[in-house]
Amino acid sequence: MTYRNSLLTIPVLIVLAGCSKDENYIHTSEEDNVSKSTADQSPLVVTSPAPFFTNLFDVSGGGWTGGDGAYSIPLPDGRILWTFGDSFLGTVNPDYSRPGTPMINNSFVIQDGDQLTTLHGGTPANPSAYVIPFGDPSHYYWPGDGTVIGNKLYMFMLRIRSTGTGGPFGFEHIGTDMAVFSLPDIQLINQYEIARTKQVLMGVSIYEEGEYIYTYGTRSTFGKNCLAARLSIYNPSAIEYWNGTNWGSEFVIDAYLKRGNGENLFVSNMFSVFKRENNYHLLTQEDFLGSRIYLYTGPSPIGPWSNKIEVYDTPESGSVMWTYNASCHPHITHPTKGMLVTYSTNAQNFFDLFNDVRNYRPRFFWLNEA
DSSP: OBOTTOOEEOOTTOOOOOOOOOTTOOSOOGGGGOOOOGGGTOTTEEEEEOHHHHHHTOOOEEEEEEESOOEEEEOTTSOEEEEESSEEEEEOOTTSOOOSOOEESOEEEEEETTEEEEEOEEOSSSEEOSSOOSSOTTEEEEEEEEEEETTEEEEEEEEEEEOSOSGGGOEEEEEEEEEEEETTTTEEEEEEEEEOOSSEEEEEEEEEETTEEEEEEEEESSSEEEEEEEEETTEEEEEEEEOSSSEESSOOTTOOOBBTTSOBOBOOSSEEEEEETTEEEEEEEOTTTOSEEEEEEESSTTOOBEEEEEEEEOTTOSSSEEEEEEEEEEEEEETTTEEEEEEEEEESSTTHHHHOGGGGSOEEEEEEEO
């Protein structure tokens, strides 16, 4: 049995004050993050702020204080596991500046109601990533998507290494592994290789239906093309690949998912596939580091994807900030405002991550299909 489509409903009465602005804070406040009603773009989608989650991650110390990625996995006992890539730990000053606190390559944060608990390796004084790759010690992991099957948590982990050049983009993808954790304690019990290729990031998104878990990957050519694979919940180590016509055991590196007009579908490195009222949807931010977030509709988990509409334009994006990797969390819903969507933010000047911690935290909004 899988739990990814179980629902966490946020009561209407959970409303907290948004973050205030100050001179170091590059983001606009959450109230400014509301896109104008998308009725002028499409009558199907409306967005609104999600202040509960913005305030939930407005933490000051003792654990996670900033990061990107923001995958969420519902656990069988009602908790939510949030995973992040490069993460800051430690303390935050009252003015939201960050002292010289450590950064690690991945961290897990458990949400239990309105309480957060950070999981990391090492010690509080000398922390390390929560999950370390097997094999080459120069490699590290950024989390991909994951799910619960039976009494275990399965997570795709993107194997990365530094190149030493390219500034903030001085890294390269090596392959994808699977990490398996026991529940409810979320302890690593197994790791194994899924793919060894620099060309495809597999496991950046999953969608579950029936006995299958569909997983998606990206390949950078002239844009980020999208590929698909699937595994059975009865045998998670056996993978089938979409070859453009059907499912098979052979991986075809250019079997890209298509738009309704037959053209290749382009996505960001992190995106989401979900289903609502018999329609499949794919939500993605434009590539490369574009500000606009789009929603597609398709007849199956692999498309073809049509009816592209813009649902949001991230207000932080500009000459000093990056926004990227929007994704939705279909298991987290509001009774009137729809499902939760996140995207990552990052300051183009590394020192601005220390001037104000809020420059490196996920942003949240509700997406409602009216």
